[in-house]
Amino acid sequence: MSAKSNVTVIIPCYNDGLYIMQALNSVLKQTVKADKIIIVDDGSNQETKKVLENIKNDEVTIIYQENQGVCKARNNAIQLAKTDYILNLDADDYFEPTFLEKAIDILNHNQEIAVVGCLVKTLTNNRIDREIKKPLGGVVKDFIVKNNGIASSLFRKQCWEQVSGYDENMKNGYEDWEFWIAILKHNWKMHIIQEPLYTYRMKLYSRDKNAKENFDYDLRKYIFFKHIEVYKEHFEFYATELLRQNSIMKSIKNANNSIEYKIGNRILGFIKLFKINGK
Incomplete structure (x- = not known):
């Protein structure tokens, strides 16, 4: 991979063998390539492990841990990253090919921006829904009532260091919401690209749904x-x-x-x- 992007992509994976290759390929097909992709197997079942074992790509590192949750998985992987920018991606979702190119450009030219996300398409029963989700981004005030960002965003590693990483106490969800507040309260901003460059998969059971209910x-x-x-x-x-x-x-x-x-x-x-x- 080209080292010019200054990006490490982090993909935590827990029993997502059916979807991980679509997520990974969406990163490999970016118009600007990431320096490194780290997949964290968070104690998945054997079916998922078999899929991961078949990934043969020098651009991809796979690390294995006992099931400790998404916060621990992200923190463990980000610690290994040697780039200034980190891109999160959930293993059952995927990006459009131009996301990284556009997001990197925003961080490179706007020193007050810590995080870049985008509008979101949702995938239900393998069909793209008509409604586009439109997070607002903004400053910390915009996040105290609800999460106005998305978990799968590009951010500065220095911000992760500044807040001591993801809060590993938040095992039941909303960890990305808390993470954005922790960052933005240090006078950073979040920018939202006004294009649906990310697809979120709706599933019958999900961690997000369990957290809300x-x-x-x-x-x-x-x-x-x-x-x-x-x-x-x-x-x-x-x-x-x-x-x-x-x-x-x-x-x-x-x-x-x-x-x-x-x-x-x-x-x-x-x-x-x-x-x-x-x-």
């Missing part, structure tokens, strides 16, 4: 307290936005029984208590 409140609370100074600085914005979202949910038929509405009420109750106690 089973751990949403606890994960949000963890992020809140870990970055409490950010939430204090933007408290009125945060509380007002939660009130607005809860009001919208209340106006929707049967919303009072939805998970989102119940979680929203729990968070608002917590916010009110936080404000009253003056913490």
